[in-house]
Amino acid sequence: MAAAAAAATPTASTRLLRHSAPAPGHHQLRFSTRIDLRHRSAARLSPAPALLPDRVTPFNFDADGDDHPREECGVFGVIGDPDASSLCYLGLQKLQHRGEEGAGIAAAGVDGKLKSVTGLGLVGDVFRDPARLANLPGNAAIGHVRYSTAGAAAALRNVQPFLAVLAAYRFGQVAVAHNGNLVNYQALRNRLEAQGSIFNTSSDTEVILHLIATSLSRPLLSRICDACERLAGAYSLLFLTADKLFAVRDPLGFRPLVMGRRPNGAVVFASETCALDLIDAAYEREVAPGEVVVVDRRDMSVSSACLVPHRPRKSCVFEHIYFALPHSVVFGHAVHERRTAYGRALAEESPAPTADVVIPVPDSGFYAALGFAQASGLEFQQGLIRWHYSGRSFIQPSQAIRDLAVKLKLSPVRGVIEGKGVVVVDDSLVRGTTSSKIVRLLRDAGARARCTCASPARRRSSAHASTASTRPARASSFPTGWTSRA
Ligand SMILES: O=P(O)(O)OC[C@H]1O[C@H](OP(=O)(O)OP(=O)(O)O)[C@H](O)[C@@H]1O
Numbered sequence: 001m002a003a004a005a006a007a008a009t010p011t012a013s014t015r016l017l018r019h020s021a022p023a024p025g026h027h028q029l030r031f032s033t034r035i036d037l038r039h040r041s042a043a044r045l046s047p048a049p050a051l052l053p054d055r056v057t058p059f060n061f062d063a064d065g066d067d068h069p070r071e072e073c074g075v076f077g078v079i080g081d082p083d084a085s086s087l088c089y090l091g092l093q094k095l096q097h098r099g100e101e102g103a104g105i106a107a108a109g110v111d112g113k114l115k116s117v118t119g120l121g122l123v124g125d126v127f128r129d130p131a132r133l134a135n136l137p138g139n140a141a142i143g144h145v146r147y148s149t150a151g152a153a154a155a156l157r158n159v160q161p162f163l164a165v166l167a168a169y170r171f172g173q174v175a176v177a178h179n180g181n182l183v184n185y186q187a188l189r190n191r192l193e194a195q196g197s198i199f200n201t202s203s204d205t206e207v208i209l210h211l212i213a214t215s216l217s218r219p220l221l222s223r224i225c226d227a228c229e230r231l232a233g234a235y236s237l238l239f240l241t242a243d244k245l246f247a248v249r250d251p252l253g254f255r256p257l258v259m260g261r262r263p264n265g266a267v268v269f270a271s272e273t274c275a276l277d278l279i280d281a282a283y284e285r286e287v288a289p290g291e292v293v294v295v296d297r298r299d300m301s302v303s304s305a306c307l308v309p310h311r312p313r314k315s316c317v318f319e320h321i322y323f324a325l326p327h328s329v330v331f332g333h334a335v336h337e338r339r340t341a342y343g344r345a346l347a348e349e350s351p352a353p354t355a356d357v358v359i360p361v362p363d364s365g366f367y368a369a370l371g372f373a374q375a376s377g378l379e380f381q382q383g384l385i386r387w388h389y390s391g392r393s394f395i396q397p398s399q400a401i402r403d404l405a406v407k408l409k410l411s412p413v414r415g416v417i418e419g420k421g422v423v424v425v426d427d428s429l430v431r432g433t434t435s436s437k438i439v440r441l442l443r444d445a446g447a448r449a450r451c452t453c454a455s456p457a458r459r460r461s462s463a464h465a466s467t468a469s470t471r472p473a474r475a476s477s478f479p480t481g482w483t484s485r486a
């Protein structure tokens with residue numbers, strides 16, 4: 001059929017089409033390719049470097065001036081387990097803190113057919129109806145929780161995994177889940193559209209599928225490598241086909257991706273080790289920066305390929321400061337140990353000899369405050385209570401809602417702080433929404449509060465995406481009464 005279409009259509013045309021009448025909640029994308037060979041040959045002769053924009057920012061910034069980093073997203077994949085989609089659901093629940101805008105799972109059935117279910121909102125909401133998981137049989141699945149970097153947050157079509165049919169090729173269906181931000185995606189998209197590709201979403205992730213579809217390499221692994229070599233920015237990716245699961249990490253290792261194994265031999269990939277722990281998968285190792293790991297479900301063989309020669313890592317420090325859960329191991333280091341060390345450093349740089357008590361801004365400020373208290377010999381107390389029915393205030397969509405969310409989220413414990421010199425330690429300040437509210441909360445509760453932030457101010461941006469040299473909080477955004485590390 002694709003050949004007939006190609007004959008009828010002289011121009012190159014790569015289509016990513018939604019099924020004409022998708023079932024409610026289903027987001028199945030059809031990727032049919034009609035390509036003019038002359039056009040494609042010409043494109044192959046031109047150089048294919050990663051297309052870099054003139055200016056890149058450390059984090060993705062919204063056009064509406066919402067200048068917070070939007071780099072999270074969680075990916076999870078399992079292969080070789082009959083309960084793959086249920087395990088995926090649990091893994092995504094554990095990664096919920098990495099994205100609350102949308103969630104989805106794609107699974108490969110025993111017949112080799114891929115199906116996906118996606119929806120807006122939390123994992124529990126998307127899969128509230130048990131029929132949705134039941135509709136995803138098979139022993140391999142990948143999943144995604146989204147915190148958008150490109151493309152509308154509230155659009156179902158942008159929720160991953162994307163499921164595409166490479167109709168003109170024997171590879172069949174491919175599903176993809178992506179954590180990261182492609183800084184050259186607009187340039188790539190412009191080029192692909194000029195060559196006839198038709199995009200179905202406004203997500204940067206979709207360019208990866210079009211690059212795979214238009215690559216002339218064989219087999220699919222080579223196509224994936226070919227596509228990834230054109231990407232600039234951050235990508236930790238999971239691809240699922242009828243018989244394989246591919247895990248890919250960008251050459252600089254911006255975003256985390258780990259690999260583990262269940263007692264029954266099933267291989268698991270996740271953004272954070274906390275999701276492995278939950279499903280009794282033993283942590284084996286990180287997917288190395290620039291590596292592609294391939295697991296074949298027919299014999300469960302695991303092989304590895306290298307995208308590009310080794311380059312120095314540029315892992316995102318914000319993973320350790322805020323994004324990841326404290327019991328995860330990220331970039332080979334325990335997150336809670338890193339946070340405690342940041343708190344100790346803060347105490348050394350800004351001692352508080354006259355304070356009575358140290359309190360954290362829960363949850364993610366906990367270990368930094370503990371480190372501060374340990375290093376300064378001060379009492380450590382829970383002076384703010386976190387209300388857990390609200391999501392992470394940092395990832396709420398509008399400022400007005402964020403303001404109310406902080407009030408809803410944090411309440412002072414008057415008995416702990418009243419009349420005392422209180423050192424308040426938070427892990428990070430992004431917009432200052434939380435910190436400015438805390439100053440008023442604590443003053444009203446009768447405390448003499450000194451508010452501190454365990455992250456140094458961000459002094460400069462680095463190329464591509466958030467990196468170890470990027471400081472997450474901006475000095476200019478620090479509200480009155482707050483200090484940070486130098
Ligand atoms: O300066 P802001 O824009 O307010 O963002 C920074 C705040 O957001 C984060 O907490 P979050 O509400 O996500 O809760 P958590 O620590 O429990 O994850 C972070 O720990 C800070 O408290």
Ligand SMILES: NC(=O)CC[C@H](N)C(=O)O
Nearest residue numbers: 071072073149150179180
């Ligand atoms: N935060 C992320 O990793 C988001 C993935 C992808 N760029 C999206 O916008 O959906």
